Amino acid sequence: MSRDKMPALIVGSPDAGQRSPVRAATPADAESIVRMRSEYILSEPWSEEWIQRCTTELVPRLSASGDARAFVIDAPDGSMAACALGLIHPVLPAPAYPKGLAARVHAVATCPDFRRRGYARAVLTALVEQLHTEHVTLFELHASEEAAPLYRDLGFSSSAALMRMTRTEAPASVSEPSAVRGLPGGSEGPGWMPPEVYAETVLKATCFACVYFTDEDDRPLQLHSVYSPAHPWQLVGGTMDPGERPFGTAVRECREETGQTVPGPPRLLATVYGLPGAQWPYSTLGLVFDGGRLTAEQIRNITLDPREHDEARVLPLAEWEALMPPRDFARLSAVAEARRTGVAAYFDAWDWGTE
Structure with a gap:
């Protein structure tokens, strides 16, 4: 059921x-x-x-x-x-x-x-x-x-054969990941750490997926945010939901934010990474997929979610620079170059910083 x-x-x-x-x-x-x-x-x-x-x-x-x-x-x-x-x-x-x-x-x-x-x-x-x-x-x-x-x-019964024993701290000898046997760097360590304990010591990250669209003249399309003055112009996309795979997130977010369907199969343009900061305590890892070139009619038919965006705009790449923070424009430029050359970009300066 x-x-x-x-x-x-x-x-x-x-x-x-x-x-x-x-x-x-x-x-x-x-x-x-x-x-x-x-x-x-x-x-x-x-x-x-x-x-x-x-x-x-x-x-x-x-x-x-x-x-x-x-x-x-x-x-x-x-x-x-x-x-x-x-x-x-x-x-x-x-x-x-x-x-x-x-x-x-x-x-x-x-x-x-x-x-x-x-x-x-x-x-x-x-x-x-x-x-x-x-x-x-x-x-x-x-x-x-x-x-x-x-x-x-309700059918529960106690057992005198069991003794309840609890330990809330890992022993000092296995408090570092390097002391975990069978895990990276742990072959020489003196002890073993349960997977759920070891999981608490490794990097935590949230993931997102975006879609890069242009018009037929290769001018990037972006959406104007109604909730993020620090990042006013954004690619179509968003954070992955539990159980989703990255391209599935891209397809869902595109449908929710624009009413458009992302053509497949997936074509990766860029991998984006950011360190945590004051605004968000986790690292971020994102994938940007190629959404292709939209016709003028497709762009006119974009349907925005007013809770997230109030405008879809197409501009030559150089004209976006004055409208975006430097780091945002650097990411957009890297994605555009990946589309132009066919070589996937690696952009690892998407840090949260002190925003």
Whole structure:
């Protein structure tokens, strides 16, 4: 069953006689779920910085291709009254879980004003039932004494054979990537670092894809931004969505921003790289594809998204220089030269700097 088509469940409210729907969470619910966990589950609530970091992590995981599943109940004022969040992960298969899929119930929380109404049971039940439809048959969670009866009612059992052991810091001998065996530079290191820990030590980057169009006289086409005075004129394109490949991003962004379809197959003109800076904490990596030459009629038929751009303009390359920051014009020039020569450009000065 698709998560987008799951019906809402209805739970009763014993004290008020009201009915509240349980619905599948979407990426838009990520921040509310993180705040619920911080405020009502953790022994010490997180700082705002950690709430935002965790939200950024959870958003793509709640998408259709992500590994997180969550169900929520909305309060009458639109806030979140209750939530249950589970994270799916692969394990070696066994007779009790033949598909090799397990889930950790990461959070079950209810706002104090809505407790004793069966909300926690409702969202957790919906979560477990959905995971079962996805062939997840091994579940684990950490239960408080207060919540243990609810979990037992839903089939969870404690195990005296297991000891809970936790380590939150990597040993000093493997704190650097060079100490990781089996990973680049780590053949001589004294220890091994789990992949998820090592992943936190490597470069983080966001990716984008653009399309370079010209008119039939090879004059570059750009769009005027309504939201970025620092970069007023832009190529058609944007940031990759989770699960997309670069050319797919270029095709989607072109359709959304201009109403035009990018002709295939993909022809790469340039690779663009930028270091992080004050405005954005990650590096950026982008690919610029050739969109070809547009006829005058095609240019007239461009349909702009007014939330992003208010003008499409075609000018000779030299005339763009006065309208753009030097770095933006340098990138445009490199792309134009790649089109002219047939040699893909490498532009690695797209840094965020101190903007």
